[in-house]
Amino acid sequence: MHYVGIDVSKNKLDICLLYDGVKGKRKTKSLLNNEHSACMLIAWLAKYIPALQQVNIVMEATGVYHERLAYSLHQAGGRIAIANPLRVRDFAKGMGILTKTDKVDAYILACYSALKQPDVWQPPPIEIRELKALLCRRDALLEDIQRERNRYEKSGSTHTPKRVIESIEAMMHHMKNELSELEALIAEHINQHPNLKKDFELLTSIKGVGTQIGLRWCRHKTFNQRARQRI
Structure with a gap:
């Protein structure tokens, strides 16, 4: 299984892909947060991973800015988890990571996915x-x-x-x-x-x-x- 953390803001997505857990190789990517983001993310992941279903994807609940991406990835068959920002911040402190940048946050979310295995998100009807x-x-x-x-x-x-x-x-x-x-x-x-x-x-x-x-x-x-x- 592979793990992806996505730091979501109004205009941008910062993505971190971990191969085979926290100690595996790492790939990063930045995308605009718009209606094409999910397709572009899936295409990028396909370069490294055979199937989207082999990836656990975690993003934080960020008002409404994460919703379009989450719904689109779920529709495409992705395994999505929506993390509580406070729990993720406590997790980062436990790892000794106090630096806060978009790329670092994406890495923390990928690690959170790998180590905490949060429940898969089911969108409301x-x-x-x-x-x-x-x-x-x-x-x-x-x-x-x-x-x-x-x-x-x-x-x-x-x-x-x-x-x-x-x-x-x-x-x-x-x-x-x-x-x-x-x-x-x-x-x-x-x-x-x-x-x-x-x-x-x-x-x-x-x-x-x-x-x-x-x-x-x-x-x-x-x-x-x-x-x-x-x-």
Whole structure:
């Protein structure tokens, strides 16, 4: 088995390939982080390894910047692990590595893959990913609405032209309408997917768990039968 660590940033990927464990040979590569990254990475790995399935690939969870690559590599049959950055940092300290550069981080992740053998990542179903996107958009709208409310309140404490107040009111009205449409889409999305609907109904049947908490839990994972039994 071979091991790959990928340090992911918004615009760049730093890659380290270890042959046969930590003490084996090492190859490195840098790529742009874009829609072509997975294909370019697979082509590069093919120069050294017969099949993608012979590689354990580890990357850290970095907001959303790792997701496109992770989904693409998984679709191509890759064995992907998404590591917790804090655990990787503790692992690096245990190895006595305190230097932090992109290339060093990629090497640490490759070593982490070889020595820790983290669990293979399974991407959430498409309906969960779509729900997450809808909820993220709703959260962003709620924040924007609150900002406009704050501006409206401040306008009453100082001289504010009527046209400015009208602009704030118009923006709040527009965003509230958009929020209502988005919440209707979220409800429709849940009703269209039986497993998601069942999970949501199960969660909200628990005392103290309302709609908003149920939605937030649903967007992180689906509940398997064992989880349902525990609940």
